[in-house]
Amino acid sequence: MQAVKQTSPYVRKDVSTKRMMIDVLIALIPVVAFAIYRFGWDAIIRILVSLVVMIGLEAIAFGMMQKPSKSEKWIERLKSRYENYTINNITASAVSAVIFAMLVPSKLPIYAVIAGASFGIIIAKMLFGGLGSNIFNVAAAGRIFIALALTNMFAGTYVGVDMVAGGTALTTLRSGLLFPSALNSYSISDLFFGNIPGAMGEISAAAILIGAAYLLIRRSADYRVMLSSTLTFMILMFLVGLKLYPGQALDYTLYQLFAGGLMFGVVFMITDPVTSPVTRPGRWLYGLMVGALVVLIRLFGAYPEGFAFALLFSNMFVPLIDYPKWATNKIKPAFVASYVVLLVILGLVVFFGVGGAV
């Protein structure tokens, strides 16, 4: 019998990173299925292209980052580069790929999809050191890259069933159409079930909620970030609604919630653990930040939609939130108080900032 050396603890819980990644993929199934139902081959092709690009480029970049063994045969050297290549290098980039594909409109040219996916995986992930080391959300970085570099391609690419190509429900609101009449074009139930134009994954709140429920039951996502960002968003939007459309504040909040990429982002992007803080208060704060930034971008920014921007911006603050000097896992009364105060200040800012009839 051979006794081996180990240190305590000698038992491990039956969980794995692989399983967490696969859980996210499973949670994405309803959204993907709905996208395929709505957009057919357009959706399938864009998802596949994104998958191939992200997984393939990650594999190539991974190999280039490893030190090969000193061997005569090139095949041996190549093999030695992939000794540490694991299933996580595939599942994690598959998650990013599917999320990225869900963020683009169905008619976006294929090479724009390739460009965004490549940027996301190479610049935002592998250059930072690969899985676990990236600061920015991979899918959001890719999406923002093409949004800024290839802006014109997005014009007129949002398609819905029985609808002419045009902007999303949020651009409608943006283009000067006042809110109550926007409800005539897209009712709340249309927004909820996805009968609207928009990016492939964002349109059906129902499908996203199924995925969210699965993620939360499996505990593969942290409810704190989801809850914190959604609450912040809804509270602020409700205040805006009270100011602008006093009679329809609730309708306005729901319209803002279901239209655009907020729901999808809250469930699948902000919950990405790699780019989240690691403490309970940190995660509440992070959620607040994303939620508030989305509101501010939607109301005062140059873009009708702002989730990806808000996320990337908040990602930059994660190391600050996690700074050892103040990061703690205890939820102290002082933290709760400052959270509420922040919310109140933001509420005042948006309430008096949006203008309208006082």
Place this chain on the structure above:
Amino acid sequence: MIAKTKNIPDGKKALKELPILHYLDADYVYYPVTSARCPEGETCVRGGQFVNVGEIVGTRKGAFFEQPMHATVSGEVVGYEKHIDQSGKVVDCLIVKNDRKYTLHESIAERSDEEIDALTKEEFIGIVKDAGLVGLGGSAFPTYIKLETKDTINVVIANGVECEPNLIADYSLMMNNPREVIKGLVYAMKASGAPKGIIAIKRKYKEIEERLKFALQEFTEYDIHVVKVGNFYPQGWELAMIKNALGIKIPQGELLSKYGVLNFNVSTLQSIYNAVKKRLPVLERLFTISGDGIHNKNFRTRIGTLVSDLVELAGGYKDEEKSKVMILGGPMMGTNILRDDVVMTHTTTSLIVMNENVEKEEPCIHCASCVYSCPVEIQPVQIMNAYKVRDKDALKMLEVNKCIECGLCSFVCPSKIHLTEYMRSGKRFASK
């Protein structure tokens, strides 16, 4: 997943059902001259000398205390040999050849209840000190030092939580000898002047609660209660247990006695009972052999027995061709050993032999399961990152010294990162 983990599979059910094998007469018994707490020691017997049960054969010397060693069999002193002790170190051991007569030393005699009632606090402490009693929960901290406290003690707690998986020593003690535990608790209360006693057990152990409550009917004159605490790990850690049982939150690093609390393991209390009532040192212990690499057995065995004898009696190892991990103690905090040539001491409770299961470390994905699960509320992942860049200031800011090495961070990590090892390295580095 991303959540606080408190429950770990404990594997106790199957072990509880196994019969207890009595193996009390080994041919030779061994007494380590030094231990982890006592780096020095001396013996006061010669080769060829005859010793009786309970006779002092030597003294171990610690930093601020001395601890007598007692013979647990009668027989002839044969010599010395090197064996492994409970902490996994190779130590010199005194060998006594068992004559199987178990002649008691002349000092061993039962005290009557009247004598015990007349004992003063100093006398109690003297008895406990002379019997060489130590914390049998695993700490091996001298019991008399706890009792010696100058603070007023309001409550004495008998800790019967035993939250480590695979250990059933305390469970079977409370099941089979509840009276001795309670009497030990009564003596500890008398020695410390505490008006109140508490026996803390896990909530799921209904049978123990009934057993203890039944036994407590004889002790109605004392204020002793059974308190049920959570089933989770590490509930047996004294600060967590006291918080749940009494609602007193004691900061780490403070003495329990400052808060009017004394905490003893139930086995320690039984040993106090034996020392006070029967003038006996610790002679026997329950020893469990478990794990998937060995035939599982429970033993009642004499202090000083070699564990390799027990392994042989249990039927030896399973699947000899597979490499194994051998652990003394529990699977979360136990000591790794490479040979089974171990001497039973007061604090040896279990041998676990598992087939080796190599877990490959993946990159950390910041899921924060370790942070959420940490019972002392530090941030293992941050400490790991700080240690990797050898950042001493950050390690101190992150309070790495609070770590109790319970092993939960490594246990929960989905990437199978050995965080507990980073905590240990971090502690060493920060205090350098």
